[in-house]
Structure formats: C-alpha cells, structure tokens
Amino acid sequence: VSTDRLQALSDGVFAIAMTLLVLELPLPEHSEDLAHDLIEQWPFYAAYVVSFATLAIIWINHHALLGRVAHTDRTLMELNLFLLLFVALVPWPTGLIATYLRDGSQGAAAGVTYGIVLGLMSLAFALIWLWLARAEHLLHPDLKPRLSVAIRRSLVGPAAYASGALVSLVSAPLAFVLYASVAVFFAMSRRSAQ
Amino acid sequence: VSTDRLQALSDGVFAIAMTLLVLELPLPEHSEDLAHDLIEQWPFYAAYVVSFATLAIIWINHHALLGRVAHTDRTLMELNLFLLLFVALVPWPTGLIATYLRDGSQGAAAGVTYGIVLGLMSLAFALIWLWLARAEHLLHPDLKPRLSVAIRRSLVGPAAYASGALVSLVSAPLAFVLYASVAVFFAMSRRSAQ
Amino acid sequence: VSTDRLQALSDGVFAIAMTLLVLELPLPEHSEDLAHDLIEQWPFYAAYVVSFATLAIIWINHHALLGRVAHTDRTLMELNLFLLLFVALVPWPTGLIATYLRDGSQGAAAGVTYGIVLGLMSLAFALIWLWLARAEHLLHPDLKPRLSVAIRRSLVGPAAYASGALVSLVSAPLAFVLYASVAVFFAMSRRSAQ
Amino acid sequence: VSTDRLQALSDGVFAIAMTLLVLELPLPEHSEDLAHDLIEQWPFYAAYVVSFATLAIIWINHHALLGRVAHTDRTLMELNLFLLLFVALVPWPTGLIATYLRDGSQGAAAGVTYGIVLGLMSLAFALIWLWLARAEHLLHPDLKPRLSVAIRRSLVGPAAYASGALVSLVSAPLAFVLYASVAVFFAMSRRSAQ
Numbered sequence: 001v002s003t004d005r006l007q008a009l010s011d012g013v014f015a016i017a018m019t020l021l022v023l024e025l026p027l028p029e030h031s032e033d034l035a036h037d038l039i040e041q042w043p044f045y046a047a048y049v050v051s052f053a054t055l056a057i058i059w060i061n062h063h064a065l066l067g068r069v070a071h072t073d074r075t076l077m078e079l080n081l082f083l084l085l086f087v088a089l090v091p092w093p094t095g096l097i098a099t100y101l102r103d104g105s106q107g108a109a110a111g112v113t114y115g116i117v118l119g120l121m122s123l124a125f126a127l128i129w130l131w132l133a134r135a136e137h138l139l140h141p142d143l144k145p146r147l148s149v150a151i152r153r154s155l156v157g158p159a160a161y162a163s164g165a166l167v168s169l170v171s172a173p174l175a176f177v178l179y180a181s182v183a184v185f186f187a188m189s190r191r192s193a194q
Numbered sequence: 195v196s197t198d199r200l201q202a203l204s205d206g207v208f209a210i211a212m213t214l215l216v217l218e219l220p221l222p223e224h225s226e227d228l229a230h231d232l233i234e235q236w237p238f239y240a241a242y243v244v245s246f247a248t249l250a251i252i253w254i255n256h257h258a259l260l261g262r263v264a265h266t267d268r269t270l271m272e273l274n275l276f277l278l279l280f281v282a283l284v285p286w287p288t289g290l291i292a293t294y295l296r297d298g299s300q301g302a303a304a305g306v307t308y309g310i311v312l313g314l315m316s317l318a319f320a321l322i323w324l325w326l327a328r329a330e331h332l333l334h335p336d337l338k339p340r341l342s343v344a345i346r347r348s349l350v351g352p353a354a355y356a357s358g359a360l361v362s363l364v365s366a367p368l369a370f371v372l373y374a375s376v377a378v379f380f381a382m383s384r385r386s387a388q
Numbered sequence: 389v390s391t392d393r394l395q396a397l398s399d400g401v402f403a404i405a406m407t408l409l410v411l412e413l414p415l416p417e418h419s420e421d422l423a424h425d426l427i428e429q430w431p432f433y434a435a436y437v438v439s440f441a442t443l444a445i446i447w448i449n450h451h452a453l454l455g456r457v458a459h460t461d462r463t464l465m466e467l468n469l470f471l472l473l474f475v476a477l478v479p480w481p482t483g484l485i486a487t488y489l490r491d492g493s494q495g496a497a498a499g500v501t502y503g504i505v506l507g508l509m510s511l512a513f514a515l516i517w518l519w520l521a522r523a524e525h526l527l528h529p530d531l532k533p534r535l536s537v538a539i540r541r542s543l544v545g546p547a548a549y550a551s552g553a554l555v556s557l558v559s560a561p562l563a564f565v566l567y568a569s570v571a572v573f574f575a576m577s578r579r580s581a582q
Numbered sequence: 583v584s585t586d587r588l589q590a591l592s593d594g595v596f597a598i599a600m601t602l603l604v605l606e607l608p609l610p611e612h613s614e615d616l617a618h619d620l621i622e623q624w625p626f627y628a629a630y631v632v633s634f635a636t637l638a639i640i641w642i643n644h645h646a647l648l649g650r651v652a653h654t655d656r657t658l659m660e661l662n663l664f665l666l667l668f669v670a671l672v673p674w675p676t677g678l679i680a681t682y683l684r685d686g687s688q689g690a691a692a693g694v695t696y697g698i699v700l701g702l703m704s705l706a707f708a709l710i711w712l713w714l715a716r717a718e719h720l721l722h723p724d725l726k727p728r729l730s731v732a733i734r735r736s737l738v739g740p741a742a743y744a745s746g747a748l749v750s751l752v753s754a755p756l757a758f759v760l761y762a763s764v765a766v767f768f769a770m771s772r773r774s775a776q
Contacts (some may be wrong), residue, residue, distance in 0.1 A: 005645055008593050011202050012206060012593060012601075013597050015206030015210060016206070016210055016601040017601055018282055019206075019211055019214060020601060020602075020604065021282065022283055022286050023214070023217070023605070025286045029293070031300055032300075034294060034303035035300075035302070035306075038303055038307060048283070049279070056275045063199055078769075084600070085631070085634050085635075088634070089607075090604075091604050092604050095609050099611070100613075106613055109620055110616060112617075201393075205393070205396050205397055209400030210404055212472070213400075213408060214408075216405075216480050217408070217411070219480045225494055226494075227494075228491075228494035228496075228497035228498060229500075232497055247473075250472075250473075395587075399591055400594060402594075403591055403594030403595050406670055407594075408598075408602075409670065410599075410602065410673050411602070413671075415674070415678055417681070419682075421688075422690075422692060423688075423690070426691055426695060436671070441667075
C-alpha cells in the first residue's frame with residue numbers, strides 16, 4: 001500500500017469521525033421551554049468543539065508526519081491503522097463525557113474513559129514517531145535532524161491524557177478543561193514551531 | 195499541509211454533512227395512516243432541501259475560493275477548519291428547526307439556533323476572505339482585483355443569518371423562508387457573476 | 389468547479405449514502421427467539437440489497453456520463469447537485485418501504501414514497517443527458533453520436549419508477565419487485581451495450 | 583469506470599464502514615454506576631476491535647489486489663461492488679454479536695449471522711481472485727505466477743467464517759474467538775509473505 005492510499009483512507013476516517021460528532025448532540029423532544037433546554041445541554045457543545053479541534057490538530061500533525069515519510073513499510077501501516085482505530089472511536093467518549101460532565105458521582109468514569117481513548121490515540125501517534133526513529137530509511141533525508149523534537153513533542157499527548165484520567169477521579173469538569181488545554185497547547189506549539 | 199489535502203478533507207466533511215442530513219428525517223412507526231403522517235412531516239423535507247442546497251452552495255464557493263489561492267498559511271488553514279466545524283454541525287439545527295417549525299411558542303429558539311449555526315458558518319467563510327485581503331501574497335496575482343467584490347458578497351451571509359435569527363423571535367416560519375432565500379440569493383448571484 | 393472536484397464530491401456522497409443504508413437494518417432487542425426475529429425482518433435485507441444495487445448502478449452510469457464530458461458549465465453542476473440531493477435521500481425511503489412492505493393498508497404510501505424519491509433521482513439523471521444534448525460543446529467530440537441512445541435509455545428510469553408508484557396503490561410487494569427489476573434491467577442493458 | 587475511480591469508491595466505503603462501527607457502542611443512560619456499566623458492555627469493545635481490524639486487513643488486501651490489476655472489465659467491477667455490499671453491512675452483525683454474545687440461548691443466531699455476512703464478504707473477495715485467474719489479461723504480466731497462492735489464501739476466509747457459523751451453534755463466544763483469529767491469521771500471513 002502506497003503512502004498516497006494510506007493518506008486517502010486516513011483522510012476519510014478523520015473527516016467521517018469529525019462529522020459523526022454531530023450525532024452526539026441531543027435534540028430535545030416535546031420541549032416546553034426549548035431555549036432553556038438548549039442552553040442546559042451546553043456540555044455537549046463544549047465536548048463537540050474540544051473533540052473536533054483535537055481531531056483537526058491530530059489530522060494536521062498526521063499530514064506533517066506523512067509528508068516526511070518517503071517510503072512506508074508494514075509496521076508503519078499497521079501503527080497507522082492502530083491510530084485510526086482510536087480516531088474513529090472519538091465520538092463515543094465525546095457523548096459520554098458530555099452526558100455525565102455535571103454528574104458528581106458518575107463523571108469520574110466518563111472522564112477516565114475520555115482520557116483512555118484519546119490517550120491511546122495519542123500514544124499510537126507517538127509510536128509512529130518512535131518507529132520512524134528506528135526505521136530512519138523511511139524518512140526524507142533532510143528531515144532526520146528534527147526527529148528528536150517531534151518524538152518529545154508527541155509524548156506530551158499520552159502524558160497529558162493520562163494526567164487527565166487521574167484528575168477525572170477528583171473532578172470531571174477539571175479534567176475536561178485539561179483535555180481542552182491539550183488541543184490549545186498543540187495548536188499553539190505548532191504555531192511557534194513555524 | 196498543502197491546498198490539495200485541505201481540499202480533500204473539506205470535500206469529505208461537506209459530502210458527509212450533506213449525506214447525514216437524511217438521518218434527521220423521521221420514519222413514522224406503527225402508523226395507522228402513513229400517507230397522512232408522511233405529509234404531516236413536510237417541514238423535515240423543506241429543512242432537508244434548504245440545508246442541502248445551502249451546503250452545496252457553500253461547497254461551490256469554497257472551491258472557487260481555494261481555486262484562487264496559490265499558497266496556504268497557518269491562519270488560512272485554521273480558519274478553514276473553523277468553517278468545517280460549523281459545516282459538520284448543520285444536520286443538528288436542521289432537525290431542530292424542522293421539529294419546532296410549527297410550534298408557536300418554541301419555534302423561536304429553534305429558528306435562532308439555526309441562524310446562529312449557519313451565521314457562524316458564513317462568518318467563518320467571510321473571515322477567510324478578509325484574511326486573504328491582508329495576506330495577498332497567498333492569492334494568484336491575476337485574481338487580486340476581484341477581491342473586494344468577493345469580500346462584500348461574503349458579508350451578505352452573516353448579515354442575512356443574523357436577521358433571520360431576529361425574525362425568528364417573531365415568526366419561525368418567516369425566518370425559515372428567509373434562510374431559504376439566502377441559498378437562492380447565492381445561487382442566483384453566482385449565476386449573474388459568470 | 390472542475391469536473392474532477394465534482395466527481396470527488398459525487399463519489400463521496402454515493403459512498404456515504406450506500407454505507408448509511410446499513411443504519412436502516414433493525415437490531416432486535418431483548419429477543420426471545422433471535423433466529424425467528426432475524427428471519428422475520430427479511431424485507432429490510434431485500435430493501436438494503438435493492439437500494440445498494442440501484443445506487444451502485446447509478447454510480448457506474450454517472451461515471452460513464454462524466455467520462456464523456458470535456459467541460460462543465462453552471463447548469464451541469466447544478467443538475468448534478470440536484471441528483472445528489474436524491475442520492476443522499478435514498479436510505480430514508482429504503483427504511484420506509486422495508487417497514488411497511490407487508491402492511492396491507494399502509495404499504496401503498498411507503499411504496500409511492502420510494503417511487504417518488506428514486507423517480508426524481510433518475511429524472512435528475514435524465515435531465516443531465518437532456519442538457520448535454522442542448523449544450524453539445526461540453527461533450528467529447530467523438531462521443532456525440534451515441535447521445536440519443538443515452539437519452540432514451542435514461543428515460544426508462546423515471547417511467548419505471550412512476551409505474552412502480554402507481555402499482556404501489558394496488559400492491560406494495562409487487563411494486564417492490566418492479567423497483568428491483570429496474571436495477572436488474574440497467575445492469576443487464578449496460579452489459580449488452582458493451 | 584477506471585481502476586482509479588473504483589479504488590476511490592472502495593476507499594470511501596471502507597473508511598465509512600470502519601467509522602460507522604462506533605455507532606454500535608452503547609452509551610449508558612441514567613447510569614447509577616457508570617464504571618460498572620461501562621465494563622459490563624465489554625463485548626461491544628471486543629466486537630468493535632475485531633470488526634475494525636478485519637475491515638482494515640480486507641482493505642489492505644484489496645489494495646494489493648487492485649495494484650496487480652492493469653485493466654478492469656465489467657465482471658471485475660460487479661464483483662467488487664458485490665464485495666462492497668457486504669463491507670458496508672459489517673456494522674450491523676457487529677452490533678448483533680456484541681448484544682447477544684453472553685446470551686446462552688440467542689447467541690447462536692447472532693454468531694451465525696456474523697459468520698454469514700463476513701463469510702459472504704470474504705467469498706466475494708475470493709471470487710475476484712478466481713475471476714482474475716480466468717481473465718488473466720487483466721493482470722500485470724509479471725504478477726501472474728503468484729496467482730495460485732493468492733487464490734488458495736483467499737479461500738481460507740470463507741472456510742473459516744463457515745466454520746465459525748457452525749461453531750456458533752455450540753458456543754457464540756468460541757465462534758467469536760475464531761472470528762478474531764481470522765483477522766490475526768491474515769495479518770500474520772501477510773507479514774510472512776513479504
């Protein structure tokens with residue numbers, strides 16, 4: 001499988017996962033005070049924005065990554081499909097954390113689940129960089145020097161999501177703010193890297 | 195990220211959002227008079243057509259826009275992802291306005307929500323044009339003269355959707371007619387521009 | 389908008405509509421005799437196969453059509469988006485006809501709805517051919533002679549779906565057999581045309 | 583229809599089917615012990631992973647297959663669409679087997695259904711290889727020698743899924759382990775083939 005086709009499948013899965021997020025938004029039925037009910041479900045809008053932004057940033061980084069790859073091998077492709085397994089899964093913990101964000105007793109389990117799924121997604125991303133460090137012949141020659149920076153940067157994700165899962169045990173809303181910050185951090189750090 | 199890949203992701207999100215609209219159409223269950231029940235839910239068909247047509251026109255304009263861009267920068271890409279955030283969201287207010295269109299007391303909130311989501315979508319579109327006016331080096335040289343026309347035209351959308359949100363407070367059906375007119379206006383104005 | 393991008397959006401909408409059909413298949417909950425319940429819902433499998441095959445054939449014909457087009461104009465693109473509006477809609481009447489196929493009194497409305505949606509889809513297809521007959525400069529020069537055959541062939545669809553809608557008033561299952569035959573006819577007629 | 587466009591439609595259907603699997607994951611509502619409820623529904627996570635991995639491997643093999651094809655004919659395209667009919671269907675038996683995996687009396691019907699759908703999918707794949715063996719002119723010349731290996735390998739799928747359907751009659755969990763093994767077998771056998 002060529003890099004091109006891998007990119008096409010990845011683009012497809014990213015675009016679909018980003019668009020399926022909308023199905024998590026509840027539509028109040030037989031509402032007697034629709035304005036109130038719509039405002040009441042604000043955690044769903046917040047979760048939609050955070051998950052959409054996170055997927056958008058992972059997509060940008062994924063393209064930057066594949067742009068540095070001159071050849072693919074079997075392991076690279078399997079790691080990429082492992083990444084897509086979690087990308088496609090994102091709408092599910094998004095709906096879960098939105099549903100239970102304000103539930104003091106059950107919020108913890110929802111926050112931990114969000115942290116696990118997105119943590120595994122960013123771990124898969126880090127594993128791709130770690131594999132490229134071992135299989136350097138897959139890279140464009142002039143891009144090798146920046147490899148160690150990319151690896152260090154990619155390890156921030158798993159660490160942050162693991163911390164978020166721990167914070168969830170104390171406070172789901174606090175963990176959610178942390179998850180939102182990861183997206184902001186990556187958006188900012190890329191900006192400064194340019 | 196190249197213009198090509200940005201276009202591929204955008205095409206994906208537009209195609210999926212347009213096709214997910216169908217999931218908002220209710221399927222009457224255990225109906226005792228199916229013909230009547232199907233005709234009864236006409237606001238869902240009207241909302242489907244208006245949202246589909248609106249997304250189709252935004253997609254056409256989006257291609258015309260990217261066709262004028264010779265290079266992309268970070269801001270252009272982020273504004274584009276900001277646009278896609280609202281494109282992917284469209285099925286949700288579509289189901290909402292269809293559900294509450296004939297509900298005198300709750301229609302206002304549904305109409306305002308539709309206006310806000312589609313207004314923010316067209317605002318994101320206008321912001322892309324405004325950014326291109328500042329970052330003129332991103333444009334194909336021979337297309338710069340028509341820039342001010344494009345900007346003026348792109349500001350019609352946010353203004354119209356804001357008006358529609360206001361009109362919703364008085365009458366949701368009237369606001370819906372206004373939303374439908376925006377699609378017709380843009381389809382017509384492009385025709386005359388050719 | 390170039391033929392290429394129109395093709396990319398069309399491919400996306402076709403692929404998504406074909407895959408969303410699966411969401412119409414019911415999953416029996418708390419079943420006490422699952423084998424029986426699964427066999428009992430056979431109209432859903434039949435409707436899935438017929439709608440999938442119909443969309444697949446329209447997709448094949450759509451590519452054959454765009455392959456003959458050397459340039460696009462505004463009308464051609466709008467007619468194509470009009471076609472996609474009904475392509476994206478197909479999962480809805482598919483679920484409807486499957487739900488009411490064996491309901492003697494309500495099957496008529498479901499069968500008529502299926503015929504209307506797919507009839508309008510094939511009418512949109514025929515309108516594209518009719519437009520190409522008027523705007524011959526859009527066609528590859530060596531393909532013009534076969535145009536009248538293509539037009540005649542494309543008019544079979546609207547006629548057959550209109551007949552099916554009428555037959556539905558008498559018998560929904562009979563109409564469904566007719567709808568299935570349209571797909572078989574087009575698959576066969578293409579074969580013999582090669 | 584060119585191989586390119588067939589590949590684009592196939593990529594789309596694979597990406598969408600893989601991403602729609604997420605809609606089968608239940609979101610516990612009004613849970614009083616969310617951690618427990620989430621762990622309780624582990625068959626859905628297992629089924630998600632097995633079906634995602636299976637589709638990913640079929641996608642890889644599908645690309646390897648189309649990469650060997652120099653020309654397409656009508657039969658090859660129809661067989662490919664027959665394959666996609668079952669690819670798009672996979673989310674449905676995935677939800678079914680997850681729902682009934684631990685149900686001693688109804689698990690059999692769910693396991694048989696999973697085996698039938700995925701068995702027909704892999705049969706469609708085998709039929710494509712068998713057709714290429716008859717229509718050798720469609721192949722790249724230097725790839726013909728490995729054809730008999732590919733055919734033998736492609737027949738493992740239908741045989742394994744048929745066995746799984748039979749095993750389901752005795753034990754659905756055991757059959758599920760067998761279905762998971764098919765994915766592992768194909769992942770491994772490709773590795774050793776390189």
